[in-house]
Amino acid sequence: xxxxxxxxxxxxxxxxxxxxxxEDFELDLDAxxxxxxxxxxxxxxxxxxSLLVGGAGGEHxxxxxxxxxxxxxxxxxxxxxxxPVLTSIQHTDHRAILDMAKHAETVGVDxxxxxxxxxxxxxxxxxxxxxxxxxxxxxxxxxIYHTWWDGLVMSPELLxxxxxxxxxxxxxxxxxxxxAYREGLQELSGELATIDNSNNxxxxxxxxxxxxxxxxxxxxxxxxLDIWNKLEARDxxxxxxxxxxxxxxxxxxxxxxxxxxxxxxxxxxxxxxxVGLQAGPPRPPSIRxxxxxxxxxxxxxxxxxxxxxxxxxxxxx
Numbered sequence: 001x002x003x004x005x006x007x008x009x010x011x012x013x014x015x016x017x018x019x020x021x022x023e024d025f026e027l028d029l030d031a032x033x034x035x036x037x038x039x040x041x042x043x044x045x046x047x048x049x050s051l052l053v054g055g056a057g058g059e060h061x062x063x064x065x066x067x068x069x070x071x072x073x074x075x076x077x078x079x080x081x082x083x084p085v086l087t088s089i090q091h092t093d094h095r096a097i098l099d100m101a102k103h104a105e106t107v108g109v110d111x112x113x114x115x116x117x118x119x120x121x122x123x124x125x126x127x128x129x130x131x132x133x134x135x136x137x138x139x140x141x142x143x144i145y146h147t148w149w150d151g152l153v154m155s156p157e158l159l160x161x162x163x164x165x166x167x168x169x170x171x172x173x174x175x176x177x178x179x180a181y182r183e184g185l186q187e188l189s190g191e192l193a194t195i196d197n198s199n200n201x202x203x204x205x206x207x208x209x210x211x212x213x214x215x216x217x218x219x220x221x222x223x224x225l226d227i228w229n230k231l232e233a234r235d236x237x238x239x240x241x242x243x244x245x246x247x248x249x250x251x252x253x254x255x256x257x258x259x260x261x262x263x264x265x266x267x268x269x270x271x272x273x274x275v276g277l278q279a280g281p282p283r284p285p286s287i288r289x290x291x292x293x294x295x296x297x298x299x300x301x302x303x304x305x306x307x308x309x310x311x312x313x314x315x316x317x
Contacts, residue, residue, distance in 0.1 A: 001046070001110050003082055003141040006169045009084055010111070010193040011210045012048040013224035014172075015039060015217040016057025018268050019071055020282035027067055033078035035218065038277065038309065040082050042174050042221030048228065049217065050084040051075060055113060057215055057264045060088050062283040065096050070102045076108050086111040086143060092119055094130060098137055105140040111170060115145035116152050124158045133167040143170035144192070146195075157247035159184065163191055172213065174198035182207060202239055205231040215268045216247065219275045246304045253297055257289045274298055276309045 001009045017039075020031035036051060036249075044051065053069045053075040054060045063071070072087050079085050087110040089100040101112050114134065116122035135142060144162050145153055152161075153176065162168050171188055173196040175181035181198065188194060189208030195206035198268040204212065214224045223246060230238045257267040265282030270289050272279040274297055279286055289297070 002165070003111075003169045006141070006193045007210055009046050010050055010195070011243060012050065013044065013214045013217050013221075014050045014052050014086075014195050014211050015044055015073070015221075015224075016055055016213055016215050016268070017051050017053045017264060018215075018218055018272060018279055019054065019058040019060075020278055021283060023280060025281065025283050027070060028280055029074040031280070032071065032074050033275055035272070036075055036078040039217055039221045040079060041277065042217070043225045044217055044221050045083050046211065048225060049221070050086060050110075051079060052088070052113065052213070055088040057218075057268060057275070057282045058088070059263060059283060059286075060090070062263075062286075065091070065099060068100060070299065072100075072104050073107045074108050084110040086113060088113045088145075089134075089140075090115055090118070090145065092117050092311060094133060094283060095135055097130075101134055101138040101140045107138070109142050111141040112195075113143045113145045113172060115147040115268065116150065118147070118150050121151050124152070126285060127152070127158060128161055129152070131162050131165055135167045139167060139180055140172070142168045143172055143195070145172045145255055146174060147305055148174070148176055156180075156184070156187065158177065159188060163188060163270075169193060170195065172197050173204070173209070177289045184216050187277045201227065201231060201243065202236045206236075215264065215271075216250070218268055219271045219277060219309075222305075246300075246306075248303075249300055253293070253300060256296075260289065260293075261286045270294060270297055272303070273304060 009180050022028050054071045076085050087109050089097050091097045104112050116127045125289040171192040171194045173194050185207035193210045196209045217224045227242050254267045263286040266286050269279035
Protein backbone atom coordinates (compact mmCIF):
# COMPACT_ATOMS: atom_id res chain seq x y z
CA UNK A 1 0.00 0.00 0.00
CA UNK A 2 1.19 3.49 -0.83
CA UNK A 3 3.03 4.85 2.25
CA UNK A 4 2.37 8.40 1.10
CA UNK A 5 -1.37 7.78 1.46
CA UNK A 6 -1.12 6.02 4.79
CA UNK A 7 -3.75 8.24 6.45
CA UNK A 8 -6.26 6.73 4.03
CA UNK A 9 -5.50 3.05 4.61
CA UNK A 10 -4.16 2.84 8.18
CA UNK A 11 -7.50 3.66 9.77
CA UNK A 12 -9.82 2.09 12.31
CA UNK A 13 -9.15 -0.64 14.87
CA UNK A 14 -5.61 -2.04 14.70
CA UNK A 15 -5.87 -5.62 15.88
CA UNK A 16 -3.13 -7.02 18.10
CA UNK A 17 -3.32 -10.46 16.46
CA UNK A 18 -2.69 -13.51 18.65
CA UNK A 19 -0.22 -16.16 17.46
CA UNK A 20 -1.89 -19.57 17.76
CA UNK A 21 0.07 -22.54 19.11
CA UNK A 22 -0.62 -26.24 19.22
CA GLU A 23 -0.98 -27.86 22.63
CA ASP A 24 2.76 -28.66 22.54
CA PHE A 25 3.52 -24.96 21.92
CA GLU A 26 4.44 -25.16 18.24
CA LEU A 27 3.29 -22.51 15.75
CA ASP A 28 -0.14 -23.19 14.26
CA LEU A 29 -0.02 -21.17 11.05
CA ASP A 30 -3.19 -22.77 9.67
CA ALA A 31 -5.12 -21.47 12.67
CA UNK A 32 -3.49 -18.06 12.27
CA UNK A 33 -4.68 -17.84 8.69
CA UNK A 34 -8.19 -19.03 9.60
CA UNK A 35 -8.36 -16.40 12.36
CA UNK A 36 -7.22 -13.65 10.02
CA UNK A 37 -9.90 -14.62 7.52
CA UNK A 38 -12.43 -14.50 10.38
CA UNK A 39 -11.37 -10.94 11.18
CA UNK A 40 -11.27 -9.78 7.56
CA UNK A 41 -14.68 -11.31 6.89
CA UNK A 42 -15.91 -9.57 10.06
CA UNK A 43 -14.97 -6.15 8.73
CA UNK A 44 -11.26 -5.64 9.43
CA UNK A 45 -10.48 -4.26 5.99
CA UNK A 46 -8.50 -1.45 4.43
CA UNK A 47 -9.75 1.91 5.64
CA UNK A 48 -11.60 0.42 8.60
CA UNK A 49 -9.04 -1.75 10.31
CA SER A 50 -5.56 -3.25 10.20
CA LEU A 51 -3.73 -6.32 11.48
CA LEU A 52 -0.65 -6.10 13.71
CA VAL A 53 0.96 -9.56 13.78
CA GLY A 54 3.89 -10.71 15.85
CA GLY A 55 3.54 -7.92 18.40
CA ALA A 56 3.11 -8.23 22.15
CA GLY A 57 -0.42 -9.54 21.56
CA GLY A 58 1.19 -12.13 19.29
CA GLU A 59 3.72 -13.11 21.99
CA HIS A 60 6.74 -11.97 20.01
CA UNK A 61 9.07 -12.11 23.05
CA UNK A 62 8.67 -15.92 23.07
CA UNK A 63 9.03 -16.33 19.28
CA UNK A 64 12.38 -16.73 17.58
CA UNK A 65 13.18 -14.65 14.50
CA UNK A 66 12.37 -17.44 12.02
CA UNK A 67 8.98 -17.96 13.68
CA UNK A 68 8.27 -14.24 13.49
CA UNK A 69 9.11 -14.25 9.79
CA UNK A 70 6.84 -17.26 9.24
CA UNK A 71 4.00 -15.39 10.97
CA UNK A 72 4.53 -12.40 8.65
CA UNK A 73 4.41 -14.57 5.54
CA UNK A 74 1.33 -16.51 6.62
CA UNK A 75 -0.53 -13.38 7.71
CA UNK A 76 0.12 -11.53 4.47
CA UNK A 77 -1.07 -14.51 2.46
CA UNK A 78 -4.26 -14.83 4.49
CA UNK A 79 -5.09 -11.11 4.38
CA UNK A 80 -4.76 -11.25 0.59
CA UNK A 81 -4.44 -7.49 0.23
CA UNK A 82 -7.86 -6.89 1.81
CA UNK A 83 -6.47 -5.42 5.05
CA PRO A 84 -3.16 -3.79 5.90
CA VAL A 85 -0.73 -6.10 7.68
CA LEU A 86 1.90 -4.66 9.99
CA THR A 87 4.35 -6.52 12.18
CA SER A 88 6.62 -5.95 15.13
CA ILE A 89 10.31 -5.84 14.21
CA GLN A 90 11.39 -4.98 17.76
CA HIS A 91 14.43 -6.82 19.07
CA THR A 92 17.57 -6.28 21.14
CA ASP A 93 19.85 -6.99 18.15
CA HIS A 94 19.88 -4.50 15.29
CA ARG A 95 20.80 -7.31 12.87
CA ALA A 96 17.65 -9.20 13.76
CA ILE A 97 15.59 -6.03 13.35
CA LEU A 98 17.04 -5.48 9.89
CA ASP A 99 16.54 -9.14 8.96
CA MET A 100 12.86 -8.98 9.93
CA ALA A 101 12.38 -5.62 8.22
CA LYS A 102 13.82 -6.95 4.97
CA HIS A 103 11.68 -10.08 5.17
CA ALA A 104 8.56 -8.03 5.86
CA GLU A 105 9.28 -5.87 2.83
CA THR A 106 9.92 -8.93 0.65
CA VAL A 107 6.65 -10.66 1.54
CA GLY A 108 4.55 -7.50 1.17
CA VAL A 109 3.91 -6.59 4.79
CA ASP A 110 2.71 -2.99 4.87
CA UNK A 111 4.63 -1.71 7.88
CA UNK A 112 6.95 -2.50 10.77
CA UNK A 113 6.45 -1.46 14.38
CA UNK A 114 9.75 -0.30 15.86
CA UNK A 115 10.65 1.13 19.23
CA UNK A 116 13.89 1.50 21.19
CA UNK A 117 15.84 -1.66 21.88
CA UNK A 118 15.04 -3.08 25.29
CA UNK A 119 16.86 -4.60 28.28
CA UNK A 120 19.68 -2.06 28.03
CA UNK A 121 18.37 1.45 28.58
CA UNK A 122 18.45 3.49 25.37
CA UNK A 123 19.41 7.13 25.09
CA UNK A 124 17.65 9.36 22.60
CA UNK A 125 20.74 9.25 20.38
CA UNK A 126 20.61 5.44 20.48
CA UNK A 127 17.06 5.62 19.18
CA UNK A 128 18.03 8.05 16.42
CA UNK A 129 20.86 5.76 15.32
CA UNK A 130 18.60 2.70 15.35
CA UNK A 131 15.87 4.26 13.25
CA UNK A 132 18.38 5.81 10.85
CA UNK A 133 20.10 2.44 10.39
CA UNK A 134 16.87 0.59 9.62
CA UNK A 135 15.38 3.37 7.49
CA UNK A 136 18.54 3.61 5.37
CA UNK A 137 18.76 -0.13 4.71
CA UNK A 138 15.17 -1.10 3.89
CA UNK A 139 12.16 0.58 2.33
CA UNK A 140 9.73 -0.91 4.85
CA UNK A 141 7.27 1.67 6.18
CA UNK A 142 8.01 2.21 9.88
CA UNK A 143 5.63 2.92 12.74
CA ILE A 144 7.24 4.50 15.81
CA TYR A 145 6.26 2.59 18.95
CA HIS A 146 6.51 4.83 22.01
CA THR A 147 7.35 2.21 24.66
CA TRP A 148 7.85 4.72 27.48
CA TRP A 149 7.17 2.05 30.14
CA ASP A 150 10.55 0.51 29.20
CA GLY A 151 12.30 3.60 30.53
CA LEU A 152 12.61 6.16 27.75
CA VAL A 153 10.01 8.90 27.42
CA MET A 154 10.69 10.36 23.98
CA SER A 155 11.10 14.12 23.80
CA PRO A 156 9.23 16.16 21.20
CA GLU A 157 12.59 16.80 19.51
CA LEU A 158 13.30 13.08 19.17
CA LEU A 159 9.84 12.39 17.79
CA UNK A 160 10.26 15.18 15.23
CA UNK A 161 13.64 13.78 14.20
CA UNK A 162 12.21 10.28 13.72
CA UNK A 163 9.21 11.63 11.83
CA UNK A 164 11.59 13.33 9.38
CA UNK A 165 13.05 10.00 8.22
CA UNK A 166 11.69 9.05 4.79
CA UNK A 167 10.25 5.65 5.75
CA UNK A 168 8.68 6.71 9.07
CA UNK A 169 4.98 7.20 8.36
CA UNK A 170 3.07 6.16 11.48
CA UNK A 171 3.07 6.41 15.26
CA UNK A 172 1.63 4.08 17.88
CA UNK A 173 1.05 6.64 20.60
CA UNK A 174 0.70 6.81 24.33
CA UNK A 175 2.40 8.96 26.94
CA UNK A 176 2.53 8.97 30.75
CA UNK A 177 1.72 12.70 30.83
CA UNK A 178 -1.80 13.63 29.61
CA UNK A 179 -0.72 17.07 28.41
CA ALA A 180 2.23 15.67 26.45
CA TYR A 181 -0.08 13.00 25.02
CA ARG A 182 -2.45 15.64 23.68
CA GLU A 183 0.34 17.88 22.41
CA GLY A 184 1.94 14.95 20.61
CA LEU A 185 -1.32 14.27 18.80
CA GLN A 186 -1.67 17.93 17.88
CA GLU A 187 1.83 18.11 16.46
CA LEU A 188 2.27 14.72 14.81
CA SER A 189 -1.09 13.29 13.75
CA GLY A 190 -1.18 15.40 10.59
CA GLU A 191 2.19 14.07 9.49
CA LEU A 192 2.03 10.52 10.83
CA ALA A 193 -0.90 8.13 10.83
CA THR A 194 -1.38 7.87 14.59
CA ILE A 195 -2.78 4.85 16.43
CA ASP A 196 -3.95 5.42 20.00
CA ASN A 197 -2.38 2.96 22.44
CA SER A 198 -3.83 4.37 25.65
CA ASN A 199 -7.58 3.70 25.45
CA ASN A 200 -8.22 7.40 24.85
CA UNK A 201 -10.63 6.66 22.02
CA UNK A 202 -12.52 9.94 22.01
CA UNK A 203 -9.68 12.33 22.82
CA UNK A 204 -7.32 10.75 20.31
CA UNK A 205 -9.93 10.88 17.57
CA UNK A 206 -10.70 14.52 18.32
CA UNK A 207 -7.01 15.35 17.85
CA UNK A 208 -6.55 13.44 14.61
CA UNK A 209 -5.69 9.82 15.42
CA UNK A 210 -6.47 7.43 12.59
CA UNK A 211 -7.24 4.45 14.81
CA UNK A 212 -6.76 2.63 18.10
CA UNK A 213 -5.13 -0.62 19.17
CA UNK A 214 -7.42 -3.45 20.26
CA UNK A 215 -7.40 -7.14 21.12
CA UNK A 216 -11.15 -7.45 20.86
CA UNK A 217 -11.37 -7.83 17.09
CA UNK A 218 -9.55 -11.12 17.53
CA UNK A 219 -12.79 -12.68 18.73
CA UNK A 220 -15.45 -10.03 18.00
CA UNK A 221 -14.42 -7.85 15.04
CA UNK A 222 -17.78 -6.13 14.71
CA UNK A 223 -17.55 -4.53 18.17
CA UNK A 224 -14.42 -2.35 17.72
CA LEU A 225 -15.62 -1.49 14.21
CA ASP A 226 -18.88 -0.20 15.68
CA ILE A 227 -16.87 1.98 18.09
CA TRP A 228 -14.79 3.28 15.19
CA ASN A 229 -17.85 4.10 13.12
CA LYS A 230 -19.27 6.05 16.06
CA LEU A 231 -15.99 7.93 16.38
CA GLU A 232 -16.05 8.80 12.70
CA ALA A 233 -19.64 10.05 13.09
CA ARG A 234 -18.53 12.17 16.09
CA ASP A 235 -21.01 10.26 18.24
CA UNK A 236 -18.75 10.47 21.26
CA UNK A 237 -21.54 9.82 23.75
CA UNK A 238 -22.39 6.68 21.82
CA UNK A 239 -18.73 5.63 22.00
CA UNK A 240 -18.78 5.99 25.77
CA UNK A 241 -21.93 3.89 26.04
CA UNK A 242 -20.53 1.21 23.71
CA UNK A 243 -17.33 0.99 25.71
CA UNK A 244 -19.36 0.60 28.89
CA UNK A 245 -21.32 -2.24 27.29
CA UNK A 246 -18.34 -4.57 27.08
CA UNK A 247 -14.82 -3.13 27.10
CA UNK A 248 -14.87 -1.78 30.61
CA UNK A 249 -16.07 -5.04 32.23
CA UNK A 250 -13.66 -6.92 29.91
CA UNK A 251 -10.80 -4.78 31.26
CA UNK A 252 -11.77 -5.70 34.82
CA UNK A 253 -11.71 -9.42 33.95
CA UNK A 254 -8.45 -9.05 32.05
CA UNK A 255 -6.78 -7.44 35.08
CA UNK A 256 -7.60 -10.55 37.11
CA UNK A 257 -5.80 -12.70 34.56
CA UNK A 258 -2.81 -10.34 34.54
CA UNK A 259 -2.52 -10.74 38.31
CA UNK A 260 -2.05 -14.49 37.84
CA UNK A 261 0.14 -14.81 34.75
CA UNK A 262 2.10 -12.57 32.43
CA UNK A 263 1.79 -11.64 28.79
CA UNK A 264 -1.17 -10.84 26.57
CA UNK A 265 -1.67 -14.35 25.20
CA UNK A 266 -3.50 -15.74 28.25
CA UNK A 267 -6.49 -13.40 28.16
CA UNK A 268 -6.91 -12.91 24.42
CA UNK A 269 -6.56 -16.60 23.62
CA UNK A 270 -9.03 -17.50 26.36
CA UNK A 271 -11.67 -15.30 24.72
CA UNK A 272 -10.89 -16.63 21.26
CA UNK A 273 -11.27 -20.21 22.41
CA UNK A 274 -14.45 -19.36 24.32
CA VAL A 275 -16.17 -18.21 21.11
CA GLY A 276 -14.92 -21.21 19.12
CA LEU A 277 -11.71 -20.05 17.45
CA GLN A 278 -8.46 -21.98 17.49
CA ALA A 279 -5.80 -20.22 19.56
CA GLY A 280 -4.08 -22.78 21.76
CA PRO A 281 -2.17 -22.04 24.95
CA PRO A 282 0.26 -19.21 25.59
CA ARG A 283 3.87 -20.27 25.66
CA PRO A 284 5.48 -20.95 29.05
CA PRO A 285 5.95 -19.57 31.56
CA SER A 286 2.53 -18.01 30.89
CA ILE A 287 -0.49 -20.24 31.40
CA ARG A 288 -4.17 -20.40 30.51
CA UNK A 289 -6.42 -18.71 33.08
CA UNK A 290 -7.87 -21.05 35.73
CA UNK A 291 -11.36 -22.43 35.33
CA UNK A 292 -13.00 -19.96 37.72
CA UNK A 293 -11.83 -17.07 35.55
CA UNK A 294 -12.81 -18.87 32.36
CA UNK A 295 -16.31 -19.36 33.77
CA UNK A 296 -16.46 -15.64 34.57
CA UNK A 297 -15.35 -14.86 31.03
CA UNK A 298 -18.00 -17.11 29.49
CA UNK A 299 -20.66 -15.40 31.56
CA UNK A 300 -19.45 -11.97 30.40
CA UNK A 301 -19.45 -13.04 26.76
CA UNK A 302 -22.95 -14.44 27.07
CA UNK A 303 -24.26 -11.32 28.85
CA UNK A 304 -22.75 -9.11 26.15
CA UNK A 305 -24.14 -11.33 23.39
CA UNK A 306 -20.73 -11.91 21.82
CA UNK A 307 -21.37 -14.17 18.79
CA UNK A 308 -20.15 -17.75 18.95
CA UNK A 309 -18.35 -18.75 15.77
CA UNK A 310 -17.73 -22.46 15.81
CA UNK A 311 -18.58 -25.87 17.11
CA UNK A 312 -15.79 -25.50 19.65
CA UNK A 313 -17.50 -22.65 21.46
CA UNK A 314 -17.98 -23.19 25.17
CA UNK A 315 -21.28 -22.35 26.82
CA UNK A 316 -21.60 -20.10 29.85
CA UNK A 317 -23.02 -22.95 31.93
